[in-house]
Amino acid sequence: MPELMQYLLSGVTVGAVYALVALGFTIIYNASDVVNFAQGEFVMLGGMVTVFAYGAGLPLPLAAVIAILVTAAAGVALNKLAIEPARGAPVVSLIIITIGASIFIKGVAQIVFGKQLHRFPAFSGDAPLRVMGATILPQSLWVMAGAVAVFVALWLFFTRTLTGRAVLATANNRVAAQLVGINTNYMMTLSFALSAAIGALAGVLVTPITLTSYDVGIALALKGFAAAMLGGMGNPMGALVGGLLLGILEALTAGYISSQYKDAAAFIIIIAVLFAMPQGLFGRKSTDRV
Amino acid sequence: MSARNDSAPLLRIEGLGIDFGGLRAVNDVGFSVLPGEIVSVIGPNGAGKTTLFNMISGIYLPGRGRVVLADEDVTGMAPHLLARRGLSRTFQNLQIFQTMTVLDNAVAGHHLHERGNVLADLFCLPGSRRRSRASEASARALLDRVGLGRAAHHEAGSLSYGALKRLEIARALALNPRVLLLDEPAAGCNAVETEEIDRLIAEVAAEGVAILLVEHDMKMVMRISNHIVVLDHGEMIAEGDPGSVSRDPRVIEAYLGTQATEAADAER
Amino acid sequence: MLSVEGLRSRYGRIEVLHGIDLTVGSGEIVTVVGANGAGKTTLLRCLSGIQPVSGGSILFRGETLTAVPAHRRVARGLAQSPEGRQIFTNLSVEDNLRLGAYLFADDRVEKDMDEAFALFPILKQKRNLSAGGLSGGQQQMLAIARALMGRPSCLLLDEPSMGLAPILVAQIFDVVKGMRGLGVTVLLVEQNAFGALSIADRGYVMETGRITMSGPAAELVADERIREAYLGI
Amino acid sequence: EIRIGATLSETGGASFLGDPQGKTLKMLVDEINANGGVLGEEIRLFMYDDGGDPNRARTFATRLIEDDEVVAVIGGTTTGTSMAIIPVFEEEEIPFISLAGAIEIIDPVRPYTFKTPHTDRMACAKIFEDMQARGITRIGMISGSDGFGASMRNQCLQIVGDYAIEVLADETYAPADADMTPQLTNIKSNAQIEAVLNPGFGQGPAIVTRNYAQLAIDLPLYQSHGVASDGFIELAGAQAAEGVRLPGTALLVADLLAEDDPQRPVVEAYKAAYEGAHATPVSTFGGYAHDALRILVDAMERAGSSDPQAVRDAIEETSGLVGTTGTVTMSADDHLGLTLDAFRMLEVRDGAWTLVD
Amino acid sequence: MRLPPKYTTLLVLALLIALAPFFFPSSFYYRVGALIFVNGIAVTGLVILIGYAGQISLGHAGFAGIGAYACALAPVHLGLHPGAAILLGAAISGALAWVVGRPILRLQGYYLAVASLGFGILVAMILTNEAQITGGPDGIAVPDLGLRPVLRDLGLDLSNAEFWYVFSALALGLGAWLALNLHQSPTGRALRALHGSEVAARTVGVDVARLKLQAFVISAVYASVSGSLLAQMNRFVTPDVAGYMHSIEMVTMTVLGGAGSVLGAILGATLLTALPQALTVFQEYEHLMLGLIMMLVMIFMREGLLPSILRRIRGRSE
Numbered sequence A: 001m002p003e004l005m006q007y008l009l010s011g012v013t014v015g016a017v018y019a020l021v022a023l024g025f026t027i028i029y030n031a032s033d034v035v036n037f038a039q040g041e042f043v044m045l046g047g048m049v050t051v052f053a054y055g056a057g058l059p060l061p062l063a064a065v066i067a068i069l070v071t072a073a074a075g076v077a078l079n080k081l082a083i084e085p086a087r088g089a090p091v092v093s094l095i096i097i098t099i100g101a102s103i104f105i106k107g108v109a110q111i112v113f114g115k116q117l118h119r120f121p122a123f124s125g126d127a128p129l130r131v132m133g134a135t136i137l138p139q140s141l142w143v144m145a146g147a148v149a150v151f152v153a154l155w156l157f158f159t160r161t162l163t164g165r166a167v168l169a170t171a172n173n174r175v176a177a178q179l180v181g182i183n184t185n186y187m188m189t190l191s192f193a194l195s196a197a198i199g200a201l202a203g204v205l206v207t208p209i210t211l212t213s214y215d216v217g218i219a220l221a222l223k224g225f226a227a228a229m230l231g232g233m234g235n236p237m238g239a240l241v242g243g244l245l246l247g248i249l250e251a252l253t254a255g256y257i258s259s260q261y262k263d264a265a266a267f268i269i270i271i272a273v274l275f276a277m278p279q280g281l282f283g284r285k286s287t288d289r290v
Numbered sequence B: 001m002s003a004r005n006d007s008a009p010l011l012r013i014e015g016l017g018i019d020f021g022g023l024r025a026v027n028d029v030g031f032s033v034l035p036g037e038i039v040s041v042i043g044p045n046g047a048g049k050t051t052l053f054n055m056i057s058g059i060y061l062p063g064r065g066r067v068v069l070a071d072e073d074v075t076g077m078a079p080h081l082l083a084r085r086g087l088s089r090t091f092q093n094l095q096i097f098q099t100m101t102v103l104d105n106a107v108a109g110h111h112l113h114e115r116g117n118v119l120a121d122l123f124c125l126p127g128s129r130r131r132s133r134a135s136e137a138s139a140r141a142l143l144d145r146v147g148l149g150r151a152a153h154h155e156a157g158s159l160s161y162g163a164l165k166r167l168e169i170a171r172a173l174a175l176n177p178r179v180l181l182l183d184e185p186a187a188g189c190n191a192v193e194t195e196e197i198d199r200l201i202a203e204v205a206a207e208g209v210a211i212l213l214v215e216h217d218m219k220m221v222m223r224i225s226n227h228i229v230v231l232d233h234g235e236m237i238a239e240g241d242p243g244s245v246s247r248d249p250r251v252i253e254a255y256l257g258t259q260a261t262e263a264a265d266a267e268r
Numbered sequence C: 001m002l003s004v005e006g007l008r009s010r011y012g013r014i015e016v017l018h019g020i021d022l023t024v025g026s027g028e029i030v031t032v033v034g035a036n037g038a039g040k041t042t043l044l045r046c047l048s049g050i051q052p053v054s055g056g057s058i059l060f061r062g063e064t065l066t067a068v069p070a071h072r073r074v075a076r077g078l079a080q081s082p083e084g085r086q087i088f089t090n091l092s093v094e095d096n097l098r099l100g101a102y103l104f105a106d107d108r109v110e111k112d113m114d115e116a117f118a119l120f121p122i123l124k125q126k127r128n129l130s131a132g133g134l135s136g137g138q139q140q141m142l143a144i145a146r147a148l149m150g151r152p153s154c155l156l157l158d159e160p161s162m163g164l165a166p167i168l169v170a171q172i173f174d175v176v177k178g179m180r181g182l183g184v185t186v187l188l189v190e191q192n193a194f195g196a197l198s199i200a201d202r203g204y205v206m207e208t209g210r211i212t213m214s215g216p217a218a219e220l221v222a223d224e225r226i227r228e229a230y231l232g233i
Numbered sequence D: 001e002i003r004i005g006a007t008l009s010e011t012g013g014a015s016f017l018g019d020p021q022g023k024t025l026k027m028l029v030d031e032i033n034a035n036g037g038v039l040g041e042e043i044r045l046f047m048y049d050d051g052g053d054p055n056r057a058r059t060f061a062t063r064l065i066e067d068d069e070v071v072a073v074i075g076g077t078t079t080g081t082s083m084a085i086i087p088v089f090e091e092e093e094i095p096f097i098s099l100a101g102a103i104e105i106i107d108p109v110r111p112y113t114f115k116t117p118h119t120d121r122m123a124c125a126k127i128f129e130d131m132q133a134r135g136i137t138r139i140g141m142i143s144g145s146d147g148f149g150a151s152m153r154n155q156c157l158q159i160v161g162d163y164a165i166e167v168l169a170d171e172t173y174a175p176a177d178a179d180m181t182p183q184l185t186n187i188k189s190n191a192q193i194e195a196v197l198n199p200g201f202g203q204g205p206a207i208v209t210r211n212y213a214q215l216a217i218d219l220p221l222y223q224s225h226g227v228a229s230d231g232f233i234e235l236a237g238a239q240a241a242e243g244v245r246l247p248g249t250a251l252l253v254a255d256l257l258a259e260d261d262p263q264r265p266v267v268e269a270y271k272a273a274y275e276g277a278h279a280t281p282v283s284t285f286g287g288y289a290h291d292a293l294r295i296l297v298d299a300m301e302r303a304g305s306s307d308p309q310a311v312r313d314a315i316e317e318t319s320g321l322v323g324t325t326g327t328v329t330m331s332a333d334d335h336l337g338l339t340l341d342a343f344r345m346l347e348v349r350d351g352a353w354t355l356v357d
Numbered sequence E: 001m002r003l004p005p006k007y008t009t010l011l012v013l014a015l016l017i018a019l020a021p022f023f024f025p026s027s028f029y030y031r032v033g034a035l036i037f038v039n040g041i042a043v044t045g046l047v048i049l050i051g052y053a054g055q056i057s058l059g060h061a062g063f064a065g066i067g068a069y070a071c072a073l074a075p076v077h078l079g080l081h082p083g084a085a086i087l088l089g090a091a092i093s094g095a096l097a098w099v100v101g102r103p104i105l106r107l108q109g110y111y112l113a114v115a116s117l118g119f120g121i122l123v124a125m126i127l128t129n130e131a132q133i134t135g136g137p138d139g140i141a142v143p144d145l146g147l148r149p150v151l152r153d154l155g156l157d158l159s160n161a162e163f164w165y166v167f168s169a170l171a172l173g174l175g176a177w178l179a180l181n182l183h184q185s186p187t188g189r190a191l192r193a194l195h196g197s198e199v200a201a202r203t204v205g206v207d208v209a210r211l212k213l214q215a216f217v218i219s220a221v222y223a224s225v226s227g228s229l230l231a232q233m234n235r236f237v238t239p240d241v242a243g244y245m246h247s248i249e250m251v252t253m254t255v256l257g258g259a260g261s262v263l264g265a266i267l268g269a270t271l272l273t274a275l276p277q278a279l280t281v282f283q284e285y286e287h288l289m290l291g292l293i294m295m296l297v298m299i300f301m302r303e304g305l306l307p308s309i310l311r312r313i314r315g316r317s318e
């Protein structure tokens, strides 16, 4: 029994990491139908900038805030310099731009930050907490809290604010959005800034657990993407549940079946779920009629 | 009217219905269309006309009832199988192959008749080439017929709304259908253009095609229909020849409105 | 109110508007009629700013609009009900309407919404459903209602009667006529030329990207050429 | 000038290995040239980053030979890239010194292929010897599923029988995994296990070590030479890393070496130079490149020529060359030339590497 | 007389391939050329899937992996001739695509992308983990195709690089010809039609599920052959060939060049294969430059290299 508990705690820890990354995809996707392949790089930037700001002697919270701001600025720059000039391009082209951006950001990080692994201290120490015979690190609780907080914020944003709905409208029909007075460029900028900030926050929270280096982005983005799809792309609830589910699945497979094939199990389940629910767990079918 | 009973119907609908959530979008609708006949379905917005089309053409799975195409029960059959049985349609919300040329759009409508084998197509075997050429020729003729001959090589996405409507008709005709479903073919066309479409539809019907038409342009409907079915809130509230339907008080109240009827009368 | 001079516009390399001159006076209802592909939709798109202009000028309330982006034109009082309806299919009917008043956050929004619902009761019934599930005509109502939510001083309507049942067509024309009383200027593009001309003050006839005729609506209705080419009488 | 080529994994999954290797080569070549070069000629280094992709490595190998016309090549950071390019050098008869661990590279011996790192098998042997000495007979393994981890796991499993040690648990983790507690829980719940071995490099071993402490597993933990650097202690946290053992090279404990240790001057010089030029601490892997270049230069000087054939013959005759990894003495049937004492068993004590005696 | 676009494309391709060697400074460039062609084959398959049918796959490297490992394993374990191993790989890939395609292709857009991604990862994972058979992450040697000695006996003595340049060029030519045939054929038109509107395609009689599956299988065979050729050219293969980075690279090549056109996609393959070689002069700035160039191409040539270039040329001539 304590084993099961330990697997679950591990799963929730990892799942919260995936969920945070998956949540980051949500806003840009909702504003433009683009899955931003550079999202993982935002996570990396969040962690890396914190490492260096902290290393330069700043207190950790300040370093984290700086990292989030810097990354948000990078998101804005990405939109202004690469996405906005390509306005009207097909969605696949925009995706390739984000892939290019991801390679570019990684290339810059490699030069600026070097190729070493880094970490900074956990927020509340490393003393494990005991839960029903299993243990969990306090930092995992931070990550979970972060995921839940971002989820709630996003959920409120999309369901309770006019701006949130304007973001959705921008993706749904850009021309119509302009016709009702929505500044679609601003919505895109805003969504890149927010997505990048969420990514950076994820980086800040998870780095004490996962460590960071210039090239952690891709692996995180991949799992975050899979989690978001499992839950239903664009839906904050889907990102949260998808992430946690993916993490728990992996942990249980590693624990009970085979650690070699834990990623395989995760993807098989994703495919199986999509087979039954082609829009993911919480995704809504779009209702375009003929 | 009596002629209706003479030959066997090409399309027969019996007790058709479907619900969306709690909404009875269509309920217990039944009628039939004979070869060469033009049957119009009219009714207020949201009455269930398009939904009815979607059920007949296999896009929605009917919740109740049957669709019979030339004596075969085709209820719930996949659209491409229905197409192979000669059922063809146009859409109220345009469904154009945007990035293909106008000609290719029409040729695609002819797909059934040039359907070959992938391997033959991959290796460009003579049969495949011959079929392609034949469909192209007939597609061109159709484009000329709907007045798009000159736009054949334009990208379909660059046409105006009215032109796209006509392209859809051409594509539907390319199938050489036995039954043709037209959902508001004259929307976006002015009176003169509508008359052209009228003529086209009448011609096609004269060739023996059974035509089911949804249209809000009452002048057109009254002009060309052999038979009219009126839906309201998913139910059939009236049916009959144009004259009787247009005088039916329930139809006037639910759909035509007194003003419109007066205007039409005045014009006449 | 609105004056257009020598307006040119192109899709890629193909010019489709070859110098349009047109004026709409304050509180006036002006209609543009023309065959499929004449360029009516393109003209309205230019006016609302979602179509780039390659020449000429647009003056709205004395200010030139040519360089103003689409979303700012809405703030200046220009609203459009576009061709093809262009509603937000993934959002609810209510959200569609609310976004129509995106620029406003006062009590009047509620009131306007109630008015829209009064105008099209079916929308009220479906307010919480996703707009993509509406029937074609219902979507058309939504598009018109959404444009009205923007409190326009000048309303651009692209074939508002399309797909509407006769009873509603009459109602739409009544609404447009009613705009005159509210001081709203209307530029109306209609295929139902007879209906449009009978409520409009003035009309323009457009052929392949050019204005070929213009005058008081009553005169145009009476014009033989127009009756033959557009009214089918 | 003498043209020397290198294809390294400076980026990609193996960049922990390839990056210090690239930096080392550049630094040393500059140093050699500043001191008058080799045989009176300047060395020109053609270095490419294959990103760990064997296909790219193969392309660069061809490029080095055909386009850059080099006389010898150092590289192949990983076993995969090395194995992919060996046929090119064998066919073109260009001496090649690999920096990767697997034994397949030099066993069977190929005429033009050499390597500097001790094999993974030797690392396993060193660890098992140490376990034997401590009376450990039943162990659990948790390995990275990347090339390094998988290859070492494989070789350890092959020789573990020779030491009368039994592997009771055999877990793996993917290179980017964030938490290894499920695997470690499985190991922990097997009461018979007396020690745990973790072949791997990158962040994996650091996370394993942290999770190990989190689960309060009270058994000796062995890491591999894949994490032999000061960075490891920092990443894993001094507390969690306390007591971790691994087979390392002299480089890591330069200051702890005996005064008369022949390697001491070599490793001290390299360490000083490297840490002077770069802000990062030296790593074992950079040392491999250091040794490879030294072997090459030594061979050229002895051969008195940079002709590939002559250089190859001279490399094979390398004898008593002191490198960072150990003292290299090659022969026609030993293209590695290292013995087990090249490895030193190290242990983390009070947050620093110490020699286990 | 004007040539139909199909022959124009093939002619341009043939000319480029035949003339390029005259500009090669060293025989290394044959290797780059051959790599371009091998990538070009995979990318041509993706033109059918992405460009014609509008279905995204992020898992095609999985098929490349199957093709590659068929060449490594079949000759050893089944005693198959290496040439036959290519066919075996293609057959397995095709069959597997047919099996997994059925459920996967019901999905759309990103959901299809993630499902195919999962498939690719599964293949890569098996190749990595089943080390006893596949050699694990460090890879495995591949037997030689053995065609060079035959050619030598026939009096055609080509170096290894030259041989692969010619051989893969022929394979690419064949692949391109087939894909171009398909474009103008009923099947190709139906594929493009379902790209435009699935509903409308259905109602004109297109069996959408079946057609998508066919496109998926065909593109899988292309990817498989590409993987096979890569393995035999390198005489060595690692699971990287099946990795998702390779999948993403293939899709990127396709879109960058212009997904709808065979020549365009091959141009994309050329760019992304040759560019890293050119960028080595920037040393550690290599990746940064690569990312930058990808972004710039897509920003300024949003439909992909070739379509945008053609548009510009036509625009000027008018």
Ligand SMILES: Nc1ncnc2c1ncn2[C@@H]1O[C@H](COP(=O)(O)OP(=O)(O)OP(=O)(O)O)[C@@H](O)[C@H]1O
Pocket (backbone or CB within 6 Å): A287, A289, B020, B023, B025, B043, B044, B045, B046, B047, B048, B049, B050, B051, B052, B092, C133, C134, C135, C136, C137, C138, C163, C165
């Ligand atoms: N997919 C769906 N989801 C939810 N409701 C639907 C769906 N399809 C149709 N409906 C509802 O069913 C009713 C009938 O719609 P339908 O489109 O058939 O009307 P219609 O008669 O074609 O109207 P119009 O003349 O406006 O085109 C409408 O109230 C519509 O909202």
Ligand SMILES: Nc1ncnc2c1ncn2[C@@H]1O[C@H](COP(=O)(O)OP(=O)(O)OP(=O)(O)O)[C@@H](O)[C@H]1O
Pocket (backbone or CB within 6 Å): B157, B158, B159, B160, B161, B162, B163, B188, C011, C014, C016, C034, C035, C036, C037, C038, C039, C040, C041, C042, C043, C083
């Ligand atoms: N996206 C586009 N790309 C290229 N050409 C276009 C595009 N949209 C419209 N056109 C062309 O511009 C011209 C004018 O089209 P427009 O849509 O303005 O006509 P319209 O008068 O509104 O016609 P309709 O009554 O059919 O709606 C037509 O010739 C059309 O083919």
Ligand SMILES: [Mg+2]
Pocket (backbone or CB within 6 Å): B049, B050, B051, B092, C135, C136, C137
């Ligand atoms: Mg309808």
Ligand SMILES: [Mg+2]
Pocket (backbone or CB within 6 Å): B160, B161, B162, C040, C041, C042, C083
């Ligand atoms: Mg129009």
